[in-house]
Amino acid sequence: xxxxxxxxxxxxxxxxxxxxxxxxxxxxxxxxxxxxxxxxxxxxxxxxxxxxxxxxxxxxxxxxxxxxxxxxxxxxxxxxxxxxxxxxxxxxxxxxxxxxxxxxxxxxxxxxxxxxxxxxxxxxxxxxxxxxxxxxxxxxxxxx
Numbered sequence: 001x002x003x004x005x006x007x008x009x010x011x012x013x014x015x016x017x018x019x020x021x022x023x024x025x026x027x028x029x030x031x032x033x034x035x036x037x038x039x040x041x042x043x044x045x046x047x048x049x050x051x052x053x054x055x056x057x058x059x060x061x062x063x064x065x066x067x068x069x070x071x072x073x074x075x076x077x078x079x080x081x082x083x084x085x086x087x088x089x090x091x092x093x094x095x096x097x098x099x100x101x102x103x104x105x106x107x108x109x110x111x112x113x114x115x116x117x118x119x120x121x122x123x124x125x126x127x128x129x130x131x132x133x134x135x136x137x138x139x140x141x142x143x144x
Contacts, residue, residue, distance in 0.1 A: 003068070008068075011064075011067070011068055011071060012064065014034075015064050015067050018030045018031070018033055018034040020033075023061070024061075024063070024064070025059075025061025025062055025063050025064075026061065026062040026067060027060065027061060027062075028047065028048070028051050028060075030062075031047075031051055031062055032047055035047070044111070045110065045111060045112070048109070048110045048111040049086075049110040050070075052089060052106060052109040052110050053082075053085050053086045053089045054066050054067075054069055054070040054073075054085065054089075056069075056088075056089065058109060069085070073085060079144075080140060080144075083139065083140050083143045083144075084136065084140075086139075086143070087136050087139045087140075089106065090102050090103060090106040092105065096135060096136065097133045097134060097135055098123060098126070098134040098135075098139065099123075100116050100119035100120045100123055101116065101119070103119040103122060103123060104116055104118075104119040107119070125142070126138055126139060126142040128141045128142060
């Protein structure tokens, strides 16, 4: 997201407002407070997934740049962009292909415990062209 100095300052002020413990990152409860005040309501499962998608380094804190990514994605209204963020969040080795262990780990971050076998079955569903690989294009087709 390309920001003017003024926009960046406004986002920083908004971020700081919700960073209750002033540790430089929003934990999931602080992020939930932001969403609630913004008029967004998510059940716990959806909130956990959204948080996992934008907490790029999966350290349990949404840093300012991750917060800016979230705001930019939502402001754009581009569903495909959100799907791409989700894919990138799952693809932790950045090879452009999802594997079962990555999907299993992402589900764990979202609060869902699945077996490796369940992850493999889900990947088979997502693999639109049946080549045994789940790429971004497969993931987009599956998600739309």
